[in-house]
Amino acid sequence: MGNDCIFCKIRDGEMAGEILYRDNHCFVIRDIAPQAPVHLLVIPNIHFTFLSDLTSEKHDMIGAIFSAAKEVAAGEKVDISGYRLVINQGANSGQIVDHLHLHLLGGQLLGNMC
Numbered sequence: 001m002g003n004d005c006i007f008c009k010i011r012d013g014e015m016a017g018e019i020l021y022r023d024n025h026c027f028v029i030r031d032i033a034p035q036a037p038v039h040l041l042v043i044p045n046i047h048f049t050f051l052s053d054l055t056s057e058k059h060d061m062i063g064a065i066f067s068a069a070k071e072v073a074a075g076e077k078v079d080i081s082g083y084r085l086v087i088n089q090g091a092n093s094g095q096i097v098d099h100l101h102l103h104l105l106g107g108q109l110l111g112n113m114c
Helices: 006-011 056-075
Strands: 026-030 038-044 083-086 102-106
Touching: 006 026, 006 038, 026 056, 038 056, 056 083, 056 102
Parallel strands: none
Antiparallel strands: 026 038, 038 102, 083 102
């Protein structure tokens, strides 16, 4: 993409990152500042920041990130005990990297947020 996005650099092999899963729509890495014993990031291959930028052309990609989350949750053995999926949108939500991504958290009892 030619920008300074850390996720795009990992996707393109320009920056080190252990990719746990990859398909035509997304890839998965471990969060470098984990908030739970299992904290993975499911990242679309296409760079965009906000769900408000979602168009019908990206619907397959959104479905693929949830399918990838299901697969890696099983691989991390949190599919039975439970896990949380989170998408942060904007500065007030805690979004640090301006590339849409899905957090998968598990491996411990997670407190209620809602």
